[in-house]
Amino acid sequence: MKLNHANLAVADVGATVAFFERFLGLSLLANRNNAFAVLDDGHGFTFNLMVAAKGETVSYSRNFHIGFFVADEAAVRSKHVELLAAGVEAGEVQFYKRGPTGSVGFYCMTPGAFLIEVAANL
Secondary structure, eight states: OOEEEEEESSSSSHHHHHHHHHHHHOOEEETTTTEEEEEOOOOOEEEEEEOTTTTOOOOOOTTEEEEEEEESHHHHHHHHHHHHHHTTBBBOOOOOOOOOEEEEEEEHHHHHHHHEEEEOOO
């Protein structure tokens, strides 16, 4: 079985779509009045964003995040610099002990009010 899509509720679909297109390379497949959008990563994964139900507030656990693994440490650092230059608040690049060799990466908050991780295995 292959994981092929995820659906998240966000406070601002349009801003979140723009963030994923600009910084993470996803392509917009459909956007219905900034209430429901479908993004494609080009590798068989679709990412759906939708506004919360009327009267509902979007809230994710502080540990909830989605991850983007890149080729190497240089790519992590390049993306970090790009986000900071655009005014996006991103945490410091850090080394993590996971797996046999560990990884390097950082976290930042999206306009949709959930974290993303950009990392590379070492």
